[in-house]
Amino acid sequence: MRALVAAAIGLAAALALVLTVTAVGAPQGETSPRPLLTTVPGPKK
Known part of the structure; x- marks a missing residue:
């Protein structure tokens, strides 16, 4: 029951x-x- 209440409060x-x-x-x-x-630049030519 506590889990249901906690889920409702979180929602x-x-x-x-x-x-x-x-x-x-x-x-x-x-x-x-x-x-x-x-993209990562390639090597310079």
Whole structure:
């Protein structure tokens, strides 16, 4: 029974966190115009 109560409390806390982040929205800002490297550069020729 304790495990069920703990799981319910954890689920409620996670849902509250998701709703809070959704209500606040994304932070304002800009993305960098320079692309990020997604692979390791090879040897220079």
